[in-house]
Amino acid sequence: MYQYPTAEARIAEELAAVRPGLLPRYTAGLPGARAAVLTRLWRAFAHEPLPWITGRVRGAHALALRLADGRTLHGPLADPYATGDRVTAVRLDRDRHDDPARLMTALAVPHAAAFAAELGDSVASLALSRADADHPDEWPAGDARADDGSRDWEWEQRVVDGHPFHPNCRSRPGFSVADQLAYAPEHRPVVELGTLAVPAAECLVSGDWPDELRSGGDLLLPVHPWQAAHVLERTCVPWRPAHPLMSLRTLALDDDGPHVKTALSARLTSSVRDISAYSVEASAALTALASDLVARTDGLLHITRTLGAATAHSPDLAALLRESPRVYAGPGERVLPVAALPVSGLGDSPARLARLTRLALTVGLRLLDLGVALEAHGQNLLVVLSADGTPLRLVYRDLADIRISPARLRRHGITPPPLTGRLVTDDETALRRKLFGSLVAGALAGAAGSGPALGAALAAALPGLPRTPDLAALREGPVPAKALTLMRLSPETPGDLWTALPNPLVLEPGTRDQ
Numbered sequence: 001m002y003q004y005p006t007a008e009a010r011i012a013e014e015l016a017a018v019r020p021g022l023l024p025r026y027t028a029g030l031p032g033a034r035a036a037v038l039t040r041l042w043r044a045f046a047h048e049p050l051p052w053i054t055g056r057v058r059g060a061h062a063l064a065l066r067l068a069d070g071r072t073l074h075g076p077l078a079d080p081y082a083t084g085d086r087v088t089a090v091r092l093d094r095d096r097h098d099d100p101a102r103l104m105t106a107l108a109v110p111h112a113a114a115f116a117a118e119l120g121d122s123v124a125s126l127a128l129s130r131a132d133a134d135h136p137d138e139w140p141a142g143d144a145r146a147d148d149g150s151r152d153w154e155w156e157q158r159v160v161d162g163h164p165f166h167p168n169c170r171s172r173p174g175f176s177v178a179d180q181l182a183y184a185p186e187h188r189p190v191v192e193l194g195t196l197a198v199p200a201a202e203c204l205v206s207g208d209w210p211d212e213l214r215s216g217g218d219l220l221l222p223v224h225p226w227q228a229a230h231v232l233e234r235t236c237v238p239w240r241p242a243h244p245l246m247s248l249r250t251l252a253l254d255d256d257g258p259h260v261k262t263a264l265s266a267r268l269t270s271s272v273r274d275i276s277a278y279s280v281e282a283s284a285a286l287t288a289l290a291s292d293l294v295a296r297t298d299g300l301l302h303i304t305r306t307l308g309a310a311t312a313h314s315p316d317l318a319a320l321l322r323e324s325p326r327v328y329a330g331p332g333e334r335v336l337p338v339a340a341l342p343v344s345g346l347g348d349s350p351a352r353l354a355r356l357t358r359l360a361l362t363v364g365l366r367l368l369d370l371g372v373a374l375e376a377h378g379q380n381l382l383v384v385l386s387a388d389g390t391p392l393r394l395v396y397r398d399l400a401d402i403r404i405s406p407a408r409l410r411r412h413g414i415t416p417p418p419l420t421g422r423l424v425t426d427d428e429t430a431l432r433r434k435l436f437g438s439l440v441a442g443a444l445a446g447a448a449g450s451g452p453a454l455g456a457a458l459a460a461a462l463p464g465l466p467r468t469p470d471l472a473a474l475r476e477g478p479v480p481a482k483a484l485t486l487m488r489l490s491p492e493t494p495g496d497l498w499t500a501l502p503n504p505l506v507l508e509p510g511t512r513d514q
Helices: 007-018 018-048 100-107 112-131 152-156 175-182 224-234 277-294 337-344 350-370 407-410 428-448 453-460 469-476 484-488
Strands: 053-058 062-067 072-074 090-092 095-097 191-199 206-208 220-224 235-245 250-253 258-261 302-303 304-310 318-322 334-337 379-384 391-398 477-482 498-501
Touching: 007 018, 007 112, 007 175, 018 062, 018 072, 018 100, 018 112, 090 100, 090 379, 095 100, 095 302, 100 112, 100 391, 100 453, 112 175, 152 250, 152 334, 152 337, 175 224, 175 277, 191 224, 206 277, 220 224, 220 235, 220 258, 220 304, 220 318, 235 391, 277 302, 277 318, 302 334, 334 337, 337 350, 350 379, 350 391, 350 407, 350 428, 350 453, 428 453, 428 469, 428 477, 428 498
Parallel strands: 302 391
Antiparallel strands: 053 062, 062 072, 072 090, 090 095, 191 220, 191 235, 206 304, 235 250, 250 258, 258 318, 304 318, 334 379, 379 391, 477 498
């Protein structure tokens, strides 16, 4: 049986103690938050290869899913590229479910209990996030939310709903309400980063570690306060105020200086976040490769440089200093993550979306042909906009999870970087999954908001692109996407799992939400 108190009740109790003014809006927002998470979950049921779903029957206006135990799930047709709060309820046989956590519990498939808890946390945290958005009467004194978006963090902090397709879009287990208000980007906090001194001889360093973060023979490693309190259990020396970006663990320094990627050993959305020694060691070689790649994109792409990286040979105590994307915006230009386009008011123009799509595919396919598949989801991929909102150029950040093909690089006369391990592969399927799964099924789909809008943008953008085998695969085949729910229900299987979505260029009307 489903047990109370639920995550919703727990958050309400904590909120009443720390920010009672938000409680009415939080309570009013719970049905919408349940629908938002249920929409993402139903999309997964409709399109992911979940082993306990044995058949899918699409009618004119509804979808029936046959389960291995003989039961049937009934719900609306599911557009795999749609965003928002579209699915308010589904039926499991005769029982109506509007709560994704209760639905997952009722399904009772392997690992459902743990996933149900995550879904409940996602609903409650999303309702909390929405409650604190666009209500200036509740903003703390001195909060800079009225700014015009010209600083690094402002557009990023306006993305309230998190991942557009993951049911765990706001799941933050281990974070109390006070933690979320203090550290989550959508709550617009100023976070006081600290440092821990570690003997330099005990650290792995890549790139240039600044003098500001050295003291005698020690390196001063920036530490997130949540990490210091909950994982390291050590007191840090105060260092600099900073503003959390979309990833929460990466922050922009208060003086528009570099971005600081901190180790934050908490499960956010799907993964436990830390910084591996592999990432630190690879950062300098990746930055050098990026410079070579950028020179081959005719000025359409910038890649932020990792200025320095260091680890105390522990994924829980490490940091990267990365160039701010703002350095690539000229006078009157703005740079913001593609994920922020829907909340910026600039993403609702079909012409702008088509221009962005052509720009992103031109760059993404060019780099893929050269031998590098970017993980160009809406958080890593940023767009430089003119004063009137026209997409001009792209900025990519965070090279930690790209894929590199030595064979393709050599084909173009590029010496592969001295790297081994998970970043390196010549497998065409893996390379195309990395780019198309993040860019088409991720960033562009999130900006478009529906399959028909994405299909129209692709149809307008594809003519004129160089006809490569990768482009042919995109035009003619299904679109790869991470099977995010299958991954959460398969804890025994490491790494990414994938599904194939209908190509938006030929999306059948029967796959759209009704």
